[in-house]
Amino acid sequence: AFEEYAMKAFDAHAIDYLLKPISKTRFAKAMEKFFQANQALGMNIPPSNEENMHSESSNRIVLKVKNEIKIIPISDVIFLEANDDYVNIHTKEGKFLKNKTLTFYEKNLDPTQFVRTHRSYIVKINEINKIEPYEKDSYQLILKNGSKIPVSRTGFPKLKSALGI
Structure with missing residues (x-):
């Protein structure tokens, strides 16, 4: 992803914007924001750890x-x-x-x-x-x-x- 597209992403109500190279820590923070936003909207998508996501x-x-x-x-x-x-x-x-x-x-x-x-x-x-x-x-x-x-x-x-x- 490119920095110049970040503003467009947030205009489209993106939860977060990640720049390459993406670290695991930064990705985890973005996913946490996603789960918090979904919980606030009443959607019940449980977070899962990496092991469960790939099992x-x-x-x-x-x-x-x-x-x-x-x-x-x-x-x-x-x-x-x-x-x-x-x-x-x-x-x-x-x-x-x-x-x-x-x-x-x-x-x-x-x-x-x-x-x-x-x-x-x-x-x-x-x-x-x-x-x-x-x-x-x-x-x-x-x-x-x-x-x-x-x-x-x-x-x-x-x-x-x-x-x-």
């Missing part, structure tokens, strides 16, 4: 692939791999990129089905074929599809707990 159903992942919206059932997910602020979702059908963090999925996926084995990986427990030693004091998972996933020192106790060993 997905626990049985699917929705993403955009080219010009299509793709729905991936959680049952098709084999593992998730961190890729900066994105996640590669590996499925039986292929690999898909989603603009979420691995931490988001760690918090939202069913812990009885998925385990974080490494800072870069979350694995579906039922897809694990075997655990084998790898380098000094570490392990790797061999999945049913042949993928090899590292297990970190902090991930190993989580893995053992998830597998009940």
